[in-house]
Amino acid sequence: MHRYDRSWRACRWLRRSGAPDDAWHGARGRLTVASLRTAIADIARCHVRICGPVAMAAATQALLGELEIPPSRIACEAFGGTSPTTDEPLDTNDYPLRFLPSGTTCVARGTQTVLDAALRSGVTFDQGCLAGVCGRCRIRLVEGEVATGCEAGLSAADKKAGYVLACQTKPRGTVVLADE
Template sequence: MNMANKSFWKDSEILECVSVVPEVPNTATFSFRSPSGAYFDYKPGQFVTLEIPAPDQPGGVVHRTYTISSSPSRPGLIAVTVKAQEGSIGTRWMLDNLKPGMRMKAMGPAGVFTNADSKASKYLFISAGSGITPMMSMTTYMWDEGHDLDIVFINCAKRPSEIIFKQGLERMASRAPGLDLKFVVEEPDPYSPWTGYQGQFNQLMLGLMAQDYLDREVYCCGPEPFMQAVREALAGLGFNMDNYFQESFGAPVKTEAEQPDLDDVIPDDESKAEIHFTSSDVTIKVPETETVLAAARSSGLNIPSGCTFGVCGTCKVKKTKGEVHMVHNGGISEEDVEDGFILACCSHPIGQVEIEC
């Protein structure tokens, strides 16, 4: 596209809404144009901040940040896809009131969550809910630019009917063999069979969806507990976290300096832990990367086990003191964890730990 004679939009110019497309419940895509006809210049994955009327709020407006769901390869319009959560003010106003022809002030684009400057050839996009929006922008951009796609695209939602962009992604994937879609839902829709992945995203699913995940650059977006689970799953499988990038849809950042430090507990092979098996009165020192199950076996102790992947729950034991880093795959309930139980096969001791065994 020849843009030599076109100007580019500056956020001093107000935007005009030109279309509203319902997506899934409480979710819609709003497209805007520049009244002057200027093009939009941004990187896929970046965001804009909208000034939204809010009569009940101080100043009468609220400012809400939304990832751009459109692609810079289509510069005539810019679009955001918004989902109202419980208690939403700005997003709820947009869904209830914003119509084509209305104008809004916007600031940006900004943000550092983008693969535009990446040299990687293989990607793994992992998102939950409306965290799919930057992944859609990056995928569309690569498709439009004629890249040889090699993307495993994973999105998690509560139900199939709540997967944003599902039909659009399936159409794209039907024309691009390198776009591999994987959807995970918590539960099926009533009277509608679901044959895909179901449950909470975990290590086992990751291994089935992208067997070569160690060779891919990972981009993740969603609520913080979801992203933490993804980070722990990857770290537990030996992934190089230098190739992991994330953006919370609740708090996108403008610059690299604003990126939060990820203080996840990651077992260190150089650090030693001490496990005291109280029933047997056996104490052993092991690297933090050793599992409680492996430590018990090396000491001649028997903890019953089955899958060794944190699924079956056979190796559940009581931890009476200390901390472990446990990344399981559904084999233990939150109630049991709160009561001090762990799965020995996927728990790594941190510091001094006591186990009933």
């Protein structure tokens, strides 16, 4: 990385389920459109290289899509895990989400996960790996069409009961979810 530091403006984030130790004084949490804009003010003009697990790479590509960075300026090296999406085109429509039993509502873009949209709207959510593995963001899909990614964190019984992983689920229409 030292070699790249001279020519690349690298943005370093901790993206793991464990909490960073006290020695870390940088940004914490998931990448978001806002945090990318804050870290790299001229990101809209940058060439971006993504390297990491498939789910992370796909989520980052979606964020870059929201920043309107064309695919021709994004290089991606993804490995490990299951691809969270098919070859379907980028869905930039906005869809209403409703959470039961509270009745809280928010809007999610088709490129956003349910978890991202909920957190941005102040809906509290348990979360851990953000990669579809730990199952902590499990929530039941009551109604609506969704696209799902890695489901390693769900048992066969969970799937049969209609549970999805909020960190791996993107809306494809009006969606109702129940935290139960």
